[in-house]
Amino acid sequence: MNSRLSDACDGLRLRTAGSILDSSSTELGFKRKKNHHIWVSILSLFIWGIVSITATVGFAPTALALEYNKEILVEADFSGRDLTDSSFTKANLRQSNFSRANLNGVSFFAANLESANLEGSDLRNATLDSARLVRANLTNALLEGAFAANARFDGAIIDGADFTDTLLRPDEQKKLCKLAKGTNPITGRDTRDTLFCP
Helix, strand or coil: CHHHHHHHHHHHHHHHHHHHHHHHHHHHHHHHHHHHHHHHHHHHHHHHHHHHHHHHHHCCCCCCCCECCCCECCCCECCCCECCCCECCCCECCCCECCCCECCCCECCCCECCCCECCCCECCCCECCCCECCCCECCCCECCCCECCCCECCCCECCCCECCCCECCHHHHHHHHHHCCCECCCCCCEHHHHCCCC
16 A cells, blocks of 8 residues: 555655746746747847938938138039038139039138039028139029129139129129120020129
8 A cells, every 4th residue: 555655645745846947948948948939039130220221321311511611622522512511611612513413502701712613503591702703604504592692703714604683783784794705505594684783
């Protein structure tokens, strides 16, 4: 009888130990799955972060306002670039190339643009106050709404330039009227008409 009882107790112990082992392996399996899910979540967040940053940088606007204030940029090449709202205040830009550049809202306050190439550039709403545009090439340039008080245009080429609503000193306006000819290919306006030449 004692041996049967002992065998039964041993069997019960084995079953209990087996169920404890089963439950601990089940718990271990749950922990592994839980850890796996945590790592998968962290990895997916990391990948989404990289994708978001790449998408943001990849689709960022090409026009970033830059500051070139007081820089010496003699003979620099900015042709065809989008420089919207950038600043070249008091910069030395002598003989620089801005042909076909988007210079909308750019500040050239007191900048030296002597002999600069601004052919076909978009200078709408630009600040040209006190700028030196002596012998600058402004062929077919758009200067609509530009602020050019105290700007100097001695010897500038302005064939086809559009000066609509450009603020100029009366004496500079008279000088420009002596040079004015041509029609702007984008706006279709005659340069002389945009300068209110007699």
